[in-house]
Amino acid sequence: MFLKNPKLLLKSSSFRIITWYTLFFVLSSLAINIYAYTVASSFIYDQSRKEIEEDIVELAEIYQEDGLEGVEDDVDDDEPFLIRLRNQNSNLFLHIPEDWSDFNMEQVEKAGYLKDKQWKYLKGSGSENEFEITSLTTSDGSTLQFCQRISERENLLKTIRKVYIIAIIPIVLLAYLGGIFVADRALNPIRQLINTLNSIVGSGKIDVRVPVHQTDKLHEELISLFNTMLEKIEALVNGMRNVLDNVAHDLRTPMTRFRGTAETALQSGDNPDTLREALSDCVEESERILIMLNTLMDVSEAETGAMKLDPEEMNVGPLIEDVVGLYGYVAEEKGVSVYTGLPEELYLTADRNWIRQVLANLVDNAIKYTPAGGRVDVEACRREQEVVITVKDTGVGVSPEELDKIWERLYRGDKSRSQRGLGLGLSLVRAIVGAHRGYVKVSSQPGAGSVFSVYLPV
Numbered sequence: 001m002f003l004k005n006p007k008l009l010l011k012s013s014s015f016r017i018i019t020w021y022t023l024f025f026v027l028s029s030l031a032i033n034i035y036a037y038t039v040a041s042s043f044i045y046d047q048s049r050k051e052i053e054e055d056i057v058e059l060a061e062i063y064q065e066d067g068l069e070g071v072e073d074d075v076d077d078d079e080p081f082l083i084r085l086r087n088q089n090s091n092l093f094l095h096i097p098e099d100w101s102d103f104n105m106e107q108v109e110k111a112g113y114l115k116d117k118q119w120k121y122l123k124g125s126g127s128e129n130e131f132e133i134t135s136l137t138t139s140d141g142s143t144l145q146f147c148q149r150i151s152e153r154e155n156l157l158k159t160i161r162k163v164y165i166i167a168i169i170p171i172v173l174l175a176y177l178g179g180i181f182v183a184d185r186a187l188n189p190i191r192q193l194i195n196t197l198n199s200i201v202g203s204g205k206i207d208v209r210v211p212v213h214q215t216d217k218l219h220e221e222l223i224s225l226f227n228t229m230l231e232k233i234e235a236l237v238n239g240m241r242n243v244l245d246n247v248a249h250d251l252r253t254p255m256t257r258f259r260g261t262a263e264t265a266l267q268s269g270d271n272p273d274t275l276r277e278a279l280s281d282c283v284e285e286s287e288r289i290l291i292m293l294n295t296l297m298d299v300s301e302a303e304t305g306a307m308k309l310d311p312e313e314m315n316v317g318p319l320i321e322d323v324v325g326l327y328g329y330v331a332e333e334k335g336v337s338v339y340t341g342l343p344e345e346l347y348l349t350a351d352r353n354w355i356r357q358v359l360a361n362l363v364d365n366a367i368k369y370t371p372a373g374g375r376v377d378v379e380a381c382r383r384e385q386e387v388v389i390t391v392k393d394t395g396v397g398v399s400p401e402e403l404d405k406i407w408e409r410l411y412r413g414d415k416s417r418s419q420r421g422l423g424l425g426l427s428l429v430r431a432i433v434g435a436h437r438g439y440v441k442v443s444s445q446p447g448a449g450s451v452f453s454v455y456l457p458v
């Protein structure tokens with residue numbers, strides 16, 4: 001792919017990581033090499049000049065005290081450097097090493113006399129003939145000049161330079177391999193994410209997960225977040241499938257009844273009473289379907305955060321009394337007593353209409369699932385930063401296996417089939433309370449009763 005389109009290679013992340021890593025590694029190594037070479041060469045230079053600089057000072061003192069004879073006496077025949085002196089009367093070579101026969105004296109003449117402690121490079125005829133020259137002015141104005149052969153020192157420095165330059169090759173190689181390793185480690189999780197996404201896009205199945213290798217905390221976090229996101233999406237998709245299945249299933253019964261009623265009415269002739277009755281049944285059925293669809297929409301909106309809330313500060317007690325009052329007749333009819341235990345003032349900021357719906361659903365259920373002679377207690381109190389509303393009944397209760405399921409959409413308990421209902425009351429309660437950043441709890445004993453509690457932040 002990269003061979004066909006080199007632009008893709010330049011854009012590829014691994015190519016860029018490898019290049020940057022190699023560049024960084026090579027440049028840092030170069031900087032270290034240059035620094036090390038500078039330190040080594042300045043040390044070698046200093047060492048090779050130090051002796052001469054001391055000798056020239058010593059010879060200048062002797063010249064000062066004992067004159068030219070003193071200097072001539074002091075200079076040994078085997079001194080390895082050239083010594084020259086210039087004073088008002090003469091300009092003479094005091095010593096020339098024996099093996100410097102091929103040395104071109106004119107160069108020294110041309111170099112002239114330098115300032116004190118200054119050094120000048122002189123190139124001889126062969127590569128072995130490299131020299132440097134320095135001078136010192138004595139107090140009487142004469143100048144002493146020393147010249148030394150530096151081929152050995154220069155060869156040593158050349159060797160050091162060569163070693164450093166050759167060392168760059170394995171450094172580049174190492175840097176490149178390091179770059180490949182780093183790029184592989186850095187991009188592996190992304191590659192795995194891409195593979196997983198490709199497999200999801202290809203197969204449409206979201207039950208695949210990216211394997212988590214414990215290599216890097218950040219990568220591990222990214223992958224486990226990605227996996228958690230997949231889990232949530234899977235749960236949502238499955239939830240939606242279940243809801244759709246349930247809706248389709250639950251719509252079938254009223255729709256069949258709807259059609260049956262209409263068909264029977266059509267076949268029954270022109271009797272206006274029968275037709276009126278059939279139409280009224282149809283309206284009732286369609287009403288039921290509408291309520292179910294609207295409630296499903298409300299639950300979805302509340303769960304996805306799209307529910308429109310109109311919060312206001314309200315006293316919870318009167319609202320509860322109001323709802324309980326609405327169910328007074330139903331409770332009386334059924335022979336269930338409803339009691340309230342409420343403080344005079346218990347304020348809460350929430351959407352009044354939706355909280356009324358929550359209370360209505362809980363009280364309705366409590367009365368519905370409590371046989372005649374039973375009792376329902378609705379209480380409210382404040383606990384720290386929460387308002388807790390409990391609806392307690394002495395009804396049929398919920399079995400432990402069903403306790404989690406009763407909050408699901410369209411779930412109806414086995415014992416509840418005989419009762420009216422859509423299986424949406426509690427899911428709407430939980431969704432509304434969740435939209436208010438609260439939560440719900442239930443505890444129940446089959447045959448003895450249930451306690452439904454709603455916790456809402458003040």
Ligand code: ADP
Pocket residue numbers: 365366369393395396397398406407411412413414415416420421422423424425426427450
């Ligand atoms: P519905 O009452 O329409 O069936 P809900 O969502 O309100 O649907 O309740 C779901 C299920 O929870 C009910 O079918 C019933 O089995 C159980 N349930 C709810 N409230 C009570 C209660 N107070 N006592 C016993 N069971 C209850």
